[in-house]
Amino acid sequence: MKALLIANRGEIAVRIARAARERGLRTIAVYSTEDRDSAVTRLADAAVHIGPGPARRSYLNIPAIIEAARLTGADAIHPGCGFLSEDPDFAEVCAAEGLTFVGPPSAVMARLGDKASARELMARVGLPLLPGSPGTVNDVADAAALAAGIGYPVIVKASAGGGGRGLRVVRDARDLARAYRETRTTARALFGDDRVFIERYLDSARHVELQILCDGQGGGVHLGARDCSVQRRHQKLVEETPAPGLSLAQVEQMGEAAVRAALAAGYVGAGTFEFLVDGAGGWYFMEVNCRLQVEHPITEMVTGIDLVHEQLRIAAGEPLLVTQEGIRPTGVAVECRINAEDPDRGFVPTPGLLETFVAPAGPFVRTDTHVHSGYRIPATYDSMLAKVVVWAPDRPAALARMRRALSELVATGPGVTTTREFLLRVLDDPRFQGNTHDTALVDEMVNDRTAAPAPAGAPR
Amino acid sequence: MRSPTSAGIPRPATTAGIPRPTISAGIPRPADPGPAAVDELLGSVRRCAAAMAADTPTLPVRVSVAVGDLTVEVAVGVDPLAAVPAGANGRRADDQPADGRAATTPVARAAPTDGGSIGTGPEDGAAEPAAAHHHVTAPTVGVFYAAPEPGAPPFVQPGDQVAPGQQIGIVEAMKLMIPVEADATGTVVEVLVASGTPVEFGERLLALAATDQTRAA
Numbered sequence: 001m002k003a004l005l006i007a008n009r010g011e012i013a014v015r016i017a018r019a020a021r022e023r024g025l026r027t028i029a030v031y032s033t034e035d036r037d038s039a040v041t042r043l044a045d046a047a048v049h050i051g052p053g054p055a056r057r058s059y060l061n062i063p064a065i066i067e068a069a070r071l072t073g074a075d076a077i078h079p080g081c082g083f084l085s086e087d088p089d090f091a092e093v094c095a096a097e098g099l100t101f102v103g104p105p106s107a108v109m110a111r112l113g114d115k116a117s118a119r120e121l122m123a124r125v126g127l128p129l130l131p132g133s134p135g136t137v138n139d140v141a142d143a144a145a146l147a148a149g150i151g152y153p154v155i156v157k158a159s160a161g162g163g164g165r166g167l168r169v170v171r172d173a174r175d176l177a178r179a180y181r182e183t184r185t186t187a188r189a190l191f192g193d194d195r196v197f198i199e200r201y202l203d204s205a206r207h208v209e210l211q212i213l214c215d216g217q218g219g220g221v222h223l224g225a226r227d228c229s230v231q232r233r234h235q236k237l238v239e240e241t242p243a244p245g246l247s248l249a250q251v252e253q254m255g256e257a258a259v260r261a262a263l264a265a266g267y268v269g270a271g272t273f274e275f276l277v278d279g280a281g282g283w284y285f286m287e288v289n290c291r292l293q294v295e296h297p298i299t300e301m302v303t304g305i306d307l308v309h310e311q312l313r314i315a316a317g318e319p320l321l322v323t324q325e326g327i328r329p330t331g332v333a334v335e336c337r338i339n340a341e342d343p344d345r346g347f348v349p350t351p352g353l354l355e356t357f358v359a360p361a362g363p364f365v366r367t368d369t370h371v372h373s374g375y376r377i378p379a380t381y382d383s384m385l386a387k388v389v390v391w392a393p394d395r396p397a398a399l400a401r402m403r404r405a406l407s408e409l410v411a412t413g414p415g416v417t418t419t420r421e422f423l424l425r426v427l428d429d430p431r432f433q434g435n436t437h438d439t440a441l442v443d444e445m446v447n448d449r450t451a452a453p454a455p456a457g458a459p460r
Numbered sequence: 461m462r463s464p465t466s467a468g469i470p471r472p473a474t475t476a477g478i479p480r481p482t483i484s485a486g487i488p489r490p491a492d493p494g495p496a497a498v499d500e501l502l503g504s505v506r507r508c509a510a511a512m513a514a515d516t517p518t519l520p521v522r523v524s525v526a527v528g529d530l531t532v533e534v535a536v537g538v539d540p541l542a543a544v545p546a547g548a549n550g551r552r553a554d555d556q557p558a559d560g561r562a563a564t565t566p567v568a569r570a571a572p573t574d575g576g577s578i579g580t581g582p583e584d585g586a587a588e589p590a591a592a593h594h595h596v597t598a599p600t601v602g603v604f605y606a607a608p609e610p611g612a613p614p615f616v617q618p619g620d621q622v623a624p625g626q627q628i629g630i631v632e633a634m635k636l637m638i639p640v641e642a643d644a645t646g647t648v649v650e651v652l653v654a655s656g657t658p659v660e661f662g663e664r665l666l667a668l669a670a671t672d673q674t675r676a677a
Contacts, residue, residue, distance in 0.1 A: 349636055352600065415599075
């Protein structure tokens with residue numbers, strides 16, 4: 001591997017370019033017309049214009065990306081996260097063109113990316129699952145019978161879904177038929193695939209995920225658990241590692257199971273197994289993400305392992321150097337996502353001119369970003385501006401450090417609001433501080449605010 | 461895929477002073493013509509465009525020239541690039557005024573200045589006679605839609621009565637459809653932005669003859 005093309009944009013493209021440059025690889029960025037001034041185009045050794053703003057015509061345009069790789073002599077492609085990162089067709093095209101795809105093989109990705117077939121595979125290798133349909137549910141009568149057997153509430157999920165889209169919670173049997181039909185319609189529109197499955201819905205649960213690395217040569221390790229329970233619209237806002245409230249023994253058990261399942265599936269590279277953990281400590285497999293996760297830096301902070309370096313090493317055919325015994329997570333790391341969104345208006349996106357941006361710094365603070373003062377936040381892509389990551393020896397110190405870091409962050413412009421203030425409120429929330437929160441925290445905070453607005457600036 | 465060298469908009473190849481190769485995928489990179497050749501070419505294009513402007517009732521708002529394989533684009537009507545108001549983008553603000561009449565090109569300088577319908581920037585209120593109108597503005601940067609779906613009748617039309625909270629359009633940003641609501645009672649005078657047009661934060665979308673000056677909170 002000598003030259004790496006990064007088929008992505010934003011902060012993740014910058015993050016990958018940095019690792020590639022550290023490894024001495026020639027680095028090639030691709031960009032849409034809207035991103036022609038983006039940070040990664042300046043960091044990379046070459047930058048290729050692959051199309052106009054809309055992602056379908058640029059970052060999802062496989063022929064343009066392959067052509068860019070050919071023109072620049074790239075021999076490997078890193079898909080980042082989002083866009084083509086979990087598209088088995090893209091992985092297959094790369095392989096057919098003789099380009100190393102940094103990620104699992106196409107067939108593995110196809111099997112794990114389909115939620116229904118992933119569930120079946122995980123059940124076979126002994127991962128605990130929530131009660132649910134064995135495969136996809138093909139008509140409304142089957143759906144009703146299954147839901148009655150599982151017990152309400154249930155969740156109807158698109159098999160091809162992801163990113164918190166294409167799912168619906170049903171609390172009453174009378175609502176099932178409509179939810180079933182609507183989810184199928186939405187799934188067809190969003191993913192071009194209307195297969196759905198049904199499983200028990202947990203009202204109170206924590207979202208916990210295990211980071212794994214497999215070298216494709218029989219080696220596999222896990223790098224501990226991340227808790228990502230602070231979410232809005234099923235999308236994460238705050239992540240931390242280790243998962244508070246889980247014992248070391250439990251994390252070991254989950255990690256061992258995840259590695260065993262990954263090896264059984266023929267997984268190669270960095271991946272994430274997502275679980276739901278209920279109030280009694282029971283844990284259930286949810287899905288596999290066949291890519292680098294947005295929140296990967298917190299795992300890097302506690303383990304000292306650069307996950308993108310590892311991805312590139314594995315893609316180059318090298319075996320894992322780390323052993324499970326050699327991975328000794330230290331301290332606590334927390335990530336907060338700074339999004340251009342207005343929490344007071346249901347987190348609607350607020351693109352526009354970012355007049356002033358000042359990133360936090362100082363000891364044990366890492367900011368991954370692609371933005372700067374004067375940056376124009378496009379309305380075409382996602383709303384994330386920056387990830388602020390901190391490390392400290394323990395959780396209270398990490399939360400205090402994050403509060404200090406967010407207080408240094410400035411992100412302002414006409415019409416631009418960010419999640420900064422909301423994140424500060426999360427850090428101050430007694431449920432979050434006391435580790436009694438679950439995935440409903442953000443909704444509860446929004447409702448609390450609507451019901452009884454707290455006096456502005458009141459000290460706590 | 462082609463990035464034309466637009467008159468008034470410099471190539472982005474050397475932003476922040478760090479030169480780097482810029483390649484358009486799928487298109488062989490032409491040998492760089494010398495500056496004299498570019499000047500000669502631009503001169504010819506200017507003369508042609510000026511001649512064309514004299515013959516047609518509508519003025520060109522943008523002229524783009526790509527030198528390799530020679531492409532000339534002449535945009536007539538409202539230029540989407542010009543919907544970006546001054547100050548919204550440092551580079552464009554320096555080089556192209558918000559009103560869409562690219563004053564840095566000799567073609568546009570020769571143009572008469574009666575093209576009031578071209579510019580719809582938020583600061584472009586001088587040409588509007590009714591200063592008393594209330595304006596509903598864009599809640600965010602995005603793409604404005606006047607109707608709930610393609611082919612459907614628009615939310616409102618001139619002459620309609622609207623009340624605070626009534627939906628008058630949609631701005632799409634980051635794959636979300638954000639409803640735009642009236643914030644005053646009144647009669648719609650004009651929908652100022654064509655459906656499907658990119659808009660800026662605060663850009664005027666709708667002119668209302670307000671019957672009630674009290675606005676919704």
